[in-house]
Amino acid sequence: EVAVSGAARMGLVYDGNDTEFSSRIRVTFSMSGETDSGLSFGASIRADQAGTGNAGADGAGGAFGGDDMDAGTVYISGAFGKLTFGDNDSAANVLVGNVSGVGFTGLGDFNELGYLGQVDTSALYEYSTGALSFALSSSQLNTDDAVSVAVKYSTDAFSVALGYEDDAADSQISLGGSATFGAATVKAVVADVDSAADTAFALSVDYAMDATTVTAFYADHGAVDGFGLGASYDLGGGAALVGGVVDNGVDTVADLGVTMKF
Amino acid sequence: EVAVSGAARMGLVYDGNDTEFSSRIRVTFSMSGETDSGLSFGASIRADQAGTGNAGADGAGGAFGGDDMDAGTVYISGAFGKLTFGDNDSAANVLVGNVSGVGFTGLGDFNELGYLGQVDTSALYEYSTGALSFALSSSQLNTDDAVSVAVKYSTDAFSVALGYEDDAADSQISLGGSATFGAATVKAVVADVDSAADTAFALSVDYAMDATTVTAFYADHGAVDGFGLGASYDLGGGAALVGGVVDNGVDTVADLGVTMKF
Amino acid sequence: EVAVSGAARMGLVYDGNDTEFSSRIRVTFSMSGETDSGLSFGASIRADQAGTGNAGADGAGGAFGGDDMDAGTVYISGAFGKLTFGDNDSAANVLVGNVSGVGFTGLGDFNELGYLGQVDTSALYEYSTGALSFALSSSQLNTDDAVSVAVKYSTDAFSVALGYEDDAADSQISLGGSATFGAATVKAVVADVDSAADTAFALSVDYAMDATTVTAFYADHGAVDGFGLGASYDLGGGAALVGGVVDNGVDTVADLGVTMKF
Numbered sequence: 001e002v003a004v005s006g007a008a009r010m011g012l013v014y015d016g017n018d019t020e021f022s023s024r025i026r027v028t029f030s031m032s033g034e035t036d037s038g039l040s041f042g043a044s045i046r047a048d049q050a051g052t053g054n055a056g057a058d059g060a061g062g063a064f065g066g067d068d069m070d071a072g073t074v075y076i077s078g079a080f081g082k083l084t085f086g087d088n089d090s091a092a093n094v095l096v097g098n099v100s101g102v103g104f105t106g107l108g109d110f111n112e113l114g115y116l117g118q119v120d121t122s123a124l125y126e127y128s129t130g131a132l133s134f135a136l137s138s139s140q141l142n143t144d145d146a147v148s149v150a151v152k153y154s155t156d157a158f159s160v161a162l163g164y165e166d167d168a169a170d171s172q173i174s175l176g177g178s179a180t181f182g183a184a185t186v187k188a189v190v191a192d193v194d195s196a197a198d199t200a201f202a203l204s205v206d207y208a209m210d211a212t213t214v215t216a217f218y219a220d221h222g223a224v225d226g227f228g229l230g231a232s233y234d235l236g237g238g239a240a241l242v243g244g245v246v247d248n249g250v251d252t253v254a255d256l257g258v259t260m261k262f
Numbered sequence: 263e264v265a266v267s268g269a270a271r272m273g274l275v276y277d278g279n280d281t282e283f284s285s286r287i288r289v290t291f292s293m294s295g296e297t298d299s300g301l302s303f304g305a306s307i308r309a310d311q312a313g314t315g316n317a318g319a320d321g322a323g324g325a326f327g328g329d330d331m332d333a334g335t336v337y338i339s340g341a342f343g344k345l346t347f348g349d350n351d352s353a354a355n356v357l358v359g360n361v362s363g364v365g366f367t368g369l370g371d372f373n374e375l376g377y378l379g380q381v382d383t384s385a386l387y388e389y390s391t392g393a394l395s396f397a398l399s400s401s402q403l404n405t406d407d408a409v410s411v412a413v414k415y416s417t418d419a420f421s422v423a424l425g426y427e428d429d430a431a432d433s434q435i436s437l438g439g440s441a442t443f444g445a446a447t448v449k450a451v452v453a454d455v456d457s458a459a460d461t462a463f464a465l466s467v468d469y470a471m472d473a474t475t476v477t478a479f480y481a482d483h484g485a486v487d488g489f490g491l492g493a494s495y496d497l498g499g500g501a502a503l504v505g506g507v508v509d510n511g512v513d514t515v516a517d518l519g520v521t522m523k524f
Numbered sequence: 525e526v527a528v529s530g531a532a533r534m535g536l537v538y539d540g541n542d543t544e545f546s547s548r549i550r551v552t553f554s555m556s557g558e559t560d561s562g563l564s565f566g567a568s569i570r571a572d573q574a575g576t577g578n579a580g581a582d583g584a585g586g587a588f589g590g591d592d593m594d595a596g597t598v599y600i601s602g603a604f605g606k607l608t609f610g611d612n613d614s615a616a617n618v619l620v621g622n623v624s625g626v627g628f629t630g631l632g633d634f635n636e637l638g639y640l641g642q643v644d645t646s647a648l649y650e651y652s653t654g655a656l657s658f659a660l661s662s663s664q665l666n667t668d669d670a671v672s673v674a675v676k677y678s679t680d681a682f683s684v685a686l687g688y689e690d691d692a693a694d695s696q697i698s699l700g701g702s703a704t705f706g707a708a709t710v711k712a713v714v715a716d717v718d719s720a721a722d723t724a725f726a727l728s729v730d731y732a733m734d735a736t737t738v739t740a741f742y743a744d745h746g747a748v749d750g751f752g753l754g755a756s757y758d759l760g761g762g763a764a765l766v767g768g769v770v771d772n773g774v775d776t777v778a779d780l781g782v783t784m785k786f
Contacts (some may be wrong), residue, residue, distance in 0.1 A: 002530045002551070002786050006264045006293040008305035010336040010347040013326050018404045021383040023336045023347035024328035025305045025315040027264070029289045029551045029571070031530040031786035036760030041784050043532035043549045047291070047312035050571035053549040064537050064629040064779065066548035074534040074547045076763075082528040085547035105326040121545040143540045149709055236298030239338075255326065258338055260303050262264050262293035268526045268555040272568035272598040272609040275588050280666045283645040285598045285609035286590035287551045287567045287577040289526065309553070309574035367588040498560030501600075517588065520600055522565050524526050524555035 003030045011104050011243075011257015016250075022105060022257065038078065043086075045072030053086070061223045067140065070120040079203055081127035088124040090115050090148035091135035092163025096176035099187040099204035100215045102230025102244030104257035111217045113191040113200040116165040116172050118146040144168045149220055156180075170195045183208050198222035211235075215244075224249035238262060265292045273366050273505075278512075284367060284519065300340065305348075307334030315348070329402065332382040343389035350386040352377050352410035353397035354425025358438035361449040361466035362477045364492025366519035372510045373479045375462045375506040378427040378434050378517075380408040393417055398460030406430050418442070432457045443469055445470050460484035474496075486511035494503015500524060527554045528664035535628050535767075535781015540774075546629060546781065550755040562602065567610075569596030577610070591664065592631035612648040614639050614672035615659035616687025620700035623711040623728035624739045626754025626768030634750055634772045635741045637715040637724040640689040640696050642670040655726035668692045680704075694719045707732050713727055735759075739768075748773035762786060 010023040027047035034040055045053040049071030073086035093115040101111035118139035125136045131153055139146035152165035158179040165172045171194045178187040184207050191200040204217035211220075211234040218227045230244025235258070243256035272285040277465035289309035296302055307315040311333030350356075355377040363373035380401035388399045393415055401408035412425035420441040427434045433456045440449040446469050453462040466479035473496040480489045492506025497520070505518035534547040551571035558564055569577040573595030597610035612618075617639040625635035642663035649660045653676055663670035674687035682703040689696045695718045702711040708731050715724040728741035735758040742751045754768025759782070767780035 002528045004264045004266060004291070006291060006305065006526060008293060008336045009328070010338070010345075013328065014330060018331045019402075020403050020594075021347050021385050022326065022328040023331050023383050024347075025291075025293075025307045025312075025331075025334045025336060027307065027309075029528070029530060029549075031549075031784070033761045033763060033784060033786055035763050039759070039763075041763050041782065043530065043784065043786070045549045045571075046316070047307075047309055047551075048316040050312075050549075050551055054572040055548075055568070062558075064539065064546065064627075064631055064777070066533070066546040066629065067537060067544045069547050069549075072549045073516075074532045074549060074784070076534070079638055082533075084711065085545055086549075090449055103326075105328065107326055121547050123545050138545075141544050235301070237295045237303075238584060239295060239297050239303050240303075253326070256304065260293070260295060260305065260336070262295055262305070266526045266528060268553060269566065270555060270598045271590070272600070277588065282591045283609055283662075284588065284590040285593050285645050285648050286579075287553075287555075287569045287574075287593075287598060287610075289569065289574055308578070309571055310578040312574075321583075365588075367590070368590055396590070399750060435595045469571050497563070499557045499565075501557060501559050501563075501565050515588070517536075520565065522555070522557060522567065522598070524557055524567070 001032055003032075004028070005030065005261035006261070008260045009104050009257055011255055013105055013107075013255040013257075014253060016253050017235050022255070039076060043072065043074040063249065066183040067121055073078050081125060084124045084126075085121055087120050088118070088122045088137055088147070090118050090122075090163075090165050090166050091119070091124065091137040091150040092148045092172070092174045093138075094124065094126070095133060095150035095152040096163040096174040097187060099189055099202045099217050099219070100185075100206050101204075101217065102215050102228040102246060102262060103255045104242035104244075104259050106246055107228065107246040107253050107255055111202060111204060111219055111228060112175075113189055113202055113219065114169060114222060115174070115191075116146065116148075116167055116193075117204045118167070119143040120150070122146075139167070150174075164180050196222055221249075263294055265294075266290070267292065268522075268524035270522045270524070271366050271519055273517055274513060275367055275369075275517040275519075278515050284517070301338060303336075303338045305336040311349075318501050319393065329383055334488065343387060346388075347383055347385045349382050350380070350384045350399060352380050352384075352408070352425075353386065353399040353412040354410045354427050354434070354436045355379070355386070356386065357397050357412035357414040358423040358425040358436040358451060361451055361464045361479050361481070362447075362468050363479065364477050364490040364508060366506075366521050367517050368506035369490065369506055369508040369515050369517055370510060372508050373464060373466060373481055373490060374397040375436075375451055375464050375481065375483065377436070378408065378410075378429055378432060378455075379451075380410070380429070381405040401429070412436075433503075452492075458484055465481075465494060483511075525556055527556075528552070529554065530786035532784045532786070533628050533781055535779055537629055537631075537758040537779040537781075538777060540777050546779070547555075549734070560718050563600060563601065565598075565600045567596065567598040587624065591645055605649060608648045609645055609646050609652070612642070612646045612661060614642050614646075614687075614689050614691050615648065616672045616696070616698045617641070617656060618648065618650070618661075619659050619674035619676040620685040620687040620698040620713060623713055623726045623741050623743070624730050625728075625741065626739050626752040626770060627779040628766035628768075629779050631752065631768055631770040631777050631779055632772060634745075634770050635726060635728060635743055635752060637698075637713055637726050637743065637745060639698070639715075640672075640691055640694060640717075641673070642691070643667040646670075661773040663691070674698075719745055745773075 032042035043129030075084040134183035152161035202219040228246040238261035294304035315334030337346040408429035414423035490508040500523035556566035577596030599608040609737035669690035676685035726743040752770040
């Protein structure tokens with residue numbers, strides 16, 4: 001089965017100097033199936049990335065096709081866990097993640113501290129048992145030797161996650177946590193990159209009141225720090241009114257718009 | 263909801279020197295939804311333009327994504343009218359439009375006098391009440407200062423429309439009208455571009471007989487004038503046999519083919 | 525109607541020197557309709573090729589659009605046969621085809637001897653009556669003068685096919701046959717290219733045992749020869765475990781992975 005879904009957004013963005021119109025559309029294809037023995041398998045790709053998902057970024061598809069697939073993912077999963085090939089995030093990125101951001105465009109994603117990442121076609125293995133999740137990832141073989149491992153403990157009330165990434169040039173330890181106190185959810189991420197002098201740090205609070213969620217974050221990237229404040233109002237039917245302001249240490253940027261899911 | 267539709271065509275084209283095979287396929291995604299308060303929202307894009315609809319033409323998506331989206335549109339509409347961001351035609355183009363063309367490929371669209379247009383991500387606002395329609399559009403802010411305004415009065419028997427466009431370099435007034443006399447529909451468009459010495463003029467007649475529609479047009483672009491003659495035969499099920507001949511003032515070109523809607 | 529289908533694969537490829545991850549996703553749109561008089565028409569294209577299917581490879585769409593459409597096809601069919609415009613294989617390629625290959629990636633398709641091919645937008649005409657099939661194809665007009673004609677006689681037990689291709693530079697005669705003996709299917713193709721000193725030759729055997737099919741092929745391309753050995757195990761639900769080894773005369777390459785149809 002192939003499910004077609006979509007997302008769109010429209011609004012105004014102030015980039016620190018000018019205000020501009022901004023809009024975007026995305027179409028996503030999600031494929032899923034099940035073998036006779038009960039294994040699940042599937043694949044997912046965006047319409048605008050169908051080319052690199054088919055042939056790899058170099059267009060020639062590498063030696064025999066698909067060895068540099070840098071968009072979309074293909075997986076097989078069962079009692080053994082889930083194995084995904086393609087355009088994966090690193091294990092640390094998948095389980096530690098990021099604190100909440102603001103704005104209908106993300107406003108430059110200043111809330112994200114960043115991960116070392118890996119070269120695609122990469123492989124990601126995930127396994128969950130009860131509250132415990134485990135992930136292991138690898139760059140394409142014979143490239144930058146990037147590997148990552150991460151664990152997460154997650155309950156309804158809180159989660160903690162620890163991730164490690166290592167490649168030929170650098171390494172990073174990431175620690176994340178989240179906790180829900182009534183209407184408030186607090187998230188924190190600490191990232192220690194071996195090559196950087198300072199430890200980076202980010203904190204966010206999401207406060208939900210009926211259809212409205214207010215979000216604030218502070219991010220210290222080491223060389224630069226800043227913060228963001230935003231709100232989202234659920235319009236129903238897949239639409240939301242979303243706006244935010246971010247001081248990224250250089251400019252104060254802002255946006256206001258409508259996000260849509262189809 | 264995401265609806266997938268398609269259009270295709272195949273046939274022969276004579277370009278004034280040679281006859282060639284010609285074919286084309288288009289896939290379109292149309293998304294629509296409704297908020298709890300009854301506002302409609304949606305988006306639409308072609309599969310071949312999914313890349314520029316997602317990231318903007320420069321691939322980087324501009325400052326925070328989507329500020330140069332030159333394909334696809336995103337809208338929100340309600341009692342206040344309809345507001346569309348993205349790859350819009352100017353207000354004058356939307357309401358005044360063009361006289362009918364001929365051929366399954368359009369044969370160079372010589373029936374169209376042209377509009378000044380605007381830079382995307384543009385904004386288009388439309389409002390209708392009874393027989394009266396109003397449209398207002400703007401280029402991306404801080405670009406070419408293009409704005410356009412247009413009005414149209416439309417009944418089952420006839421319509422008249424007036425549009426004005428202005429940008430940093432030029433301005434254009436467009437006047438259009440159509441009227442139906444039994445089986446015949448007559449359309450006329452006059453375009454007066456400030457920078458052009460002559461006023462451009464186009465006229466078309468569509469004559470419908472059962473499944474067949476015969477179309478003739480004359481277009482005087484000022485520097486060059488020409489005419490076209492064509493016919494379309496509805497094959498049913500979304501297919502039509504369509505052919506035409508156009509004298510564009512330089513060459514006589516022609517085509518014959520089948521158009522398909524899915 | 526537009527049907528959306530998909531295919532994906534993931535696994536490991538050994539390219540003779542290194543082992544790498546490999547994965548791929550494809551999305552396909554298949555459109556079909558029927559006229560009031562009972563003619564069938566339709567079109568088909570992959571998502572990653574929607575751009576060249578819409579506008580032609582040069583982006584401008586040629587003189588009046590679609591005259592160099594090198595992806596996707598558009599057809600109309602009825603009692604007179606089937607006429608397809610777009611990105612066609614030559615008539616010889618369509619009816620004579622290739623012997624079976626191995627591996628989830630095809631491992632370089634060394635089993636295929638190759639066809640002269642043609643320039644798109646090409647035209648392909650096919651007609652079948654009982655066990656007999658006939659095909660005729662032409663390059664885009666005014667290009668390389670490539671034409672091809674082929675016939676095939678096919679029953680449940682065996683088939684034979686003969687194809688001829690001719691273009692401005694070369695010509696090729698291709699002869700193919702297949703026969704089924706119980707669980708075994710044997711295929712053979714002989715290709716005689718006018719410009720090549722030697723006649724190329726390929727032979728394959730597919731042996732089916734329940735959910736497993738074992739395939740072996742030998743291919744003599746003239747200047748180089750090699751062979752392949754592989755197997756496919758049907759996992760059900762559209763998935764299969766597929767692997768192969770090919771000696772292509774230069775390297776020994778191998779792969780093992782899962783193929784998926786959605």
